[in-house]
Amino acid sequence: MNAIDPIHAEAQGIRLSGVTKSYDAKAVTIPPMDIEMRAGEFTVILGPSGCGKSTLLQMIAGLERVTGGTISIGGREVQDLEPKERGLAMVFQNYALYPHMTVAQNIGYSLRVAGIQRAERDARVKAVARMLGLADFLHRKPGQLSGGQRQRVAIGRAIIREPGVLLFDEPLSNLDAQLRQDMRLELAELHHRIGATSIFVTHDQVEAMTLADRILILNKGRVEQFDTPKTIYSRPASIFVAKFIGAPPMNILPVSGDGRALRFGNGKVFAASPLKGEFLLGIRPESIVLDRHGPIRAQLRHREDLGSHMILTAAFDLVDLRIALPFGSAEPQQSDLHLHFPRECLHLFDVEGRRIEADFHLEYAN
Amino acid sequence: MIENARSINIAASVILAIGIVYILGPLYLALTTASHSYQETLQNGLTWLPGDDLADNIRRLWVETRIPQQMANSLIVALGNAALTCVLSFLTAYALVWFRIRWASVVFALILATIMLPLDIRVITTYQVAANILSPVNALLDLTGLNSLISRFFGAPVQLELSILDTHIGLIVPLVAHGTGTFLFRQFFLTLPRDLFKAARMDGAGPLRFIWDILLPLSRTSVAALFVLTFLSGWTQYLWPLVGASTPEMQTAVVGLARLMPDNDGRMPDFPLMMAGAVIVSLIPLLMIALLQRFLVRGLVLTEK
Numbered sequence A: 001m002n003a004i005d006p007i008h009a010e011a012q013g014i015r016l017s018g019v020t021k022s023y024d025a026k027a028v029t030i031p032p033m034d035i036e037m038r039a040g041e042f043t044v045i046l047g048p049s050g051c052g053k054s055t056l057l058q059m060i061a062g063l064e065r066v067t068g069g070t071i072s073i074g075g076r077e078v079q080d081l082e083p084k085e086r087g088l089a090m091v092f093q094n095y096a097l098y099p100h101m102t103v104a105q106n107i108g109y110s111l112r113v114a115g116i117q118r119a120e121r122d123a124r125v126k127a128v129a130r131m132l133g134l135a136d137f138l139h140r141k142p143g144q145l146s147g148g149q150r151q152r153v154a155i156g157r158a159i160i161r162e163p164g165v166l167l168f169d170e171p172l173s174n175l176d177a178q179l180r181q182d183m184r185l186e187l188a189e190l191h192h193r194i195g196a197t198s199i200f201v202t203h204d205q206v207e208a209m210t211l212a213d214r215i216l217i218l219n220k221g222r223v224e225q226f227d228t229p230k231t232i233y234s235r236p237a238s239i240f241v242a243k244f245i246g247a248p249p250m251n252i253l254p255v256s257g258d259g260r261a262l263r264f265g266n267g268k269v270f271a272a273s274p275l276k277g278e279f280l281l282g283i284r285p286e287s288i289v290l291d292r293h294g295p296i297r298a299q300l301r302h303r304e305d306l307g308s309h310m311i312l313t314a315a316f317d318l319v320d321l322r323i324a325l326p327f328g329s330a331e332p333q334q335s336d337l338h339l340h341f342p343r344e345c346l347h348l349f350d351v352e353g354r355r356i357e358a359d360f361h362l363e364y365a366n
Numbered sequence B: 001m002i003e004n005a006r007s008i009n010i011a012a013s014v015i016l017a018i019g020i021v022y023i024l025g026p027l028y029l030a031l032t033t034a035s036h037s038y039q040e041t042l043q044n045g046l047t048w049l050p051g052d053d054l055a056d057n058i059r060r061l062w063v064e065t066r067i068p069q070q071m072a073n074s075l076i077v078a079l080g081n082a083a084l085t086c087v088l089s090f091l092t093a094y095a096l097v098w099f100r101i102r103w104a105s106v107v108f109a110l111i112l113a114t115i116m117l118p119l120d121i122r123v124i125t126t127y128q129v130a131a132n133i134l135s136p137v138n139a140l141l142d143l144t145g146l147n148s149l150i151s152r153f154f155g156a157p158v159q160l161e162l163s164i165l166d167t168h169i170g171l172i173v174p175l176v177a178h179g180t181g182t183f184l185f186r187q188f189f190l191t192l193p194r195d196l197f198k199a200a201r202m203d204g205a206g207p208l209r210f211i212w213d214i215l216l217p218l219s220r221t222s223v224a225a226l227f228v229l230t231f232l233s234g235w236t237q238y239l240w241p242l243v244g245a246s247t248p249e250m251q252t253a254v255v256g257l258a259r260l261m262p263d264n265d266g267r268m269p270d271f272p273l274m275m276a277g278a279v280i281v282s283l284i285p286l287l288m289i290a291l292l293q294r295f296l297v298r299g300l301v302l303t304e305k
Ligand SMILES: Nc1ncnc2c1ncn2[C@@H]1O[C@H](COP(=O)(O)OP(=O)(O)OP(=O)(O)O)[C@@H](O)[C@H]1O
Pocket: A023, A024, A029, A047, A048, A049, A050, A051, A052, A053, A054, A055, A056, A203
């Protein structure tokens, strides 16, 4: 057990300054990026497939060269160092365990390469295995383990060297839903216990929301938002973020202002406002309230009961509105819905999709 | 339908039996012939019944012919061919699969092309190069005009010469230039997880350590299979050893066997001696197959379970 403790003191911050990556001359995978992760922080990198999550992670790991910029770990510039000199470890999506080695050999391989004596190696492997519940499997080969156990071996292999930084590239995506949930909790506990700075790549928003201290949302290599899960949910910096986090995604409605009122596309007045021009109004499905006196009318087209909540789809102003009702709330009886958009749950974006932060002035007419 | 299947079964068995007779018949005849004395065959021709002179024929083979020495040559050529091919194709496939190389697909296509151009087709040019392995350098000097420059200053152009004909190296190297092994290893490496190399790097293992600790243990059966195959092919080579070695001391056993046949002097060839030779010379590859047969099968199906 004690073998793992010292990491706490050694967690290291990571700073990327102007880091870029192009695999070939034609396309830029990562345009210049400046971000900083604090020591001991759990950062989740979230984004659609092909946005450069793995590329970013591998540049930090030292498996890919940076095209430009600097990476420093614990204040030390590392972009030209080999992975083993950077003091970090990585867990891969398909585990990448050595198939011919036993669990113990897999976990202890990095120590063997580092030339550490057999006795010490065995002791540390045992400590790590006990911590991960692998003590009974030390002599098995990876082929004789379940997916979850393999994943734990991969994690054990990463933490045995007591790295200051732990990198995870979609480590849970090969597991089934139940196991995924269990491993998620285990990972959270593990992080709590060893406290290494962690970067975790995923495209599962639940993983991101539950594990992260801060979430880095990438879109085509650019940082859309880097903030706490709460802020990302409640104040998404762009429509991309707004639609990426939350299921079902946020409703986006085009509105236009003439200086006196905001109107929907169908000309109906939504609210009094001094705003002028075209905008996009966002509201989350779970924020919409069914209200007999609500000013907004929509036609119910479809309902899906998911048990914990119900999702209604309603036609409104040429778009489909999604409305999420919590379990036990009154179901609408007829297809004519009266809705209310609570003022504090509204998000306003410009036509480029960027959030308008200024406290925009809205007044509902009664 | 069942009757139908049975008659097909019977037909298949008959065809199989005929095939076996065709394959084993000559082998059996070789064995019986090898067990009679020369005088007996002079009188009776080839016989289907075993005699009792096998030991004597083998003794004659040992003392009267160069077959023992030539078998040593064969062993050197076959082992050299197998070892060099394994090392070379392992390293080539390693570079092709695990590293990002410019033109990797072109290189691989060129390697594949060697499979379509076996040594038998290239034997004349191969002979020329083996007769002077520096001839490409000479050609390069001529082509670039360097040689005319040199002959202006020193009075004569450079003509380098180094022959590897009649050497073991000369017999081995042309056999090694062959892409089958590279292809075999490449296909096997492609079945391994891509991240294995990255994981090893994260664990601090460099490219050589990765070969030694991870890739080589995983490829054990593939290496063994390729070793057996190239050993057999090296042992049974005929055309190149015939051309590449002109003295009986350097010839291989297969070539030596053919040389036991007297040149047209009207005498009846010493069939028992030749057949004893054939039996002895076939023994080594047979032994090899018997010992390593399980690797052959496992290594060629490319999956390790
Ligand atoms: N070795 C490579 N050579 C050339 N282009 C590459 C290479 N690796 C990745 N790319 C490209 O870089 C971009 C980002 O890839 P990356 O693997 O980082 O995406 P990702 O966000 O991890 O996606 P996923 O969620 O599918 O794993 C993609 O367009 C991909 O095609």
